[in-house]
Amino acid sequence: MAERSLRGMRIGTNSLETENGVRFVARHKIYYVCPNNHEFAISLVLDAQAPPMWECRCGQKAHLRDSEEETTEKATKPARTHWDMLLERRSEEELKELLNERLELLKAGKLSLHPKR
Numbered sequence: 001m002a003e004r005s006l007r008g009m010r011i012g013t014n015s016l017e018t019e020n021g022v023r024f025v026a027r028h029k030i031y032y033v034c035p036n037n038h039e040f041a042i043s044l045v046l047d048a049q050a051p052p053m054w055e056c057r058c059g060q061k062a063h064l065r066d067s068e069e070e071t072t073e074k075a076t077k078p079a080r081t082h083w084d085m086l087l088e089r090r091s092e093e094e095l096k097e098l099l100n101e102r103l104e105l106l107k108a109g110k111l112s113l114h115p116k117r
């Protein structure tokens with residue numbers, strides 16, 4: 001199975017934004033904006049230090065937007081990452097297999113490493 005070669009490689013599973021099984025401690029949202037004008041928010045537990053930069057989904061470094069903070073004592077839906085969305089459609093097992101297939105193709109030189117965007 002695909003597992004063998006991927007051992008020790010965990011992709012995205014440590015995301016800050018897991019929706020399931022999260023206990024709602026006090027969180028606040030930190031807003032970032034990247035050079036391409038993508039705005040997004042991450043939510044941090046209240047006593048966590050917000051990093052001044054965060055990598056945007058487009059790969060650019062997004063900067064902390066002002067110091068605007070919203071305290072949410074209620075559970076708000078966290079921004080979903082592409083990874084989260086993927087996981088809604090596929091199990092991690094399936095993803096591992098897909099990834100492996102792609103890796104095989106890559107190694108065989110059948111894929112280009114230049115994603116659009």
Ligand SMILES: [Zn+2]
Pocket residue numbers: 034035036037038056057058059060
């Ligand atoms: Zn961006």
